[in-house]
Amino acid sequence: MKKVITYGTFDLLHWGHINLLKRAKDLGDYLIVGLSADEFNAIKHKEAYHSYENRKLILEAIKYVDEVIPEKSWDQKVKDVVENKVDIFVMGDDWKGEFDFLKDYCDVVYLPRTEGVSTTKIKEDLFSV
Numbered sequence: 001m002k003k004v005i006t007y008g009t010f011d012l013l014h015w016g017h018i019n020l021l022k023r024a025k026d027l028g029d030y031l032i033v034g035l036s037a038d039e040f041n042a043i044k045h046k047e048a049y050h051s052y053e054n055r056k057l058i059l060e061a062i063k064y065v066d067e068v069i070p071e072k073s074w075d076q077k078v079k080d081v082v083e084n085k086v087d088i089f090v091m092g093d094d095w096k097g098e099f100d101f102l103k104d105y106c107d108v109v110y111l112p113r114t115e116g117v118s119t120t121k122i123k124e125d126l127f128s129v
């Protein structure tokens, strides 16, 4: 079984997230999502609209997602990859190069972001209404 992992906040879930999750799952058989905990979002200088528990509930309802684990620090990826016997690490290419250190443990794939949609844009568009 080929295991894939990706990480993110996945707040105000949109089709860019779904495109990423679908392509990540298409690379293997089992997709783990490291979902940013609320306290980790603070470290990323992000504030999610939905709580971790609710973002987890939403992700677990997606057919491409097999497992959701909490992402609590920048430093857990190697442990997650090794402990979960992950074969492929996937992120959108806005992160290109940032996680190349994982190449010692698994394949690293950066996928093109979906243009025209982002959680930030959704918030800005709604705020300006």
Ligand code: C2G
Residues within 6 Å of the ligand: 007, 008, 009, 010, 011, 016, 017, 020, 036, 044, 046, 071, 090, 091, 092, 093, 094, 095, 112, 113, 114, 115, 116, 117, 118, 119
């Ligand atoms: N994404 C995408 N296209 C978009 C928006 C997002 O492909 N239009 C991808 C991002 O590149 C990322 C994933 O969807 O791979 C989740 O996006 P975010 O929730 O914004 O993730 P981020 O806050 O960048 O957290 O340790 C890694 C971090 O937790 C990543």
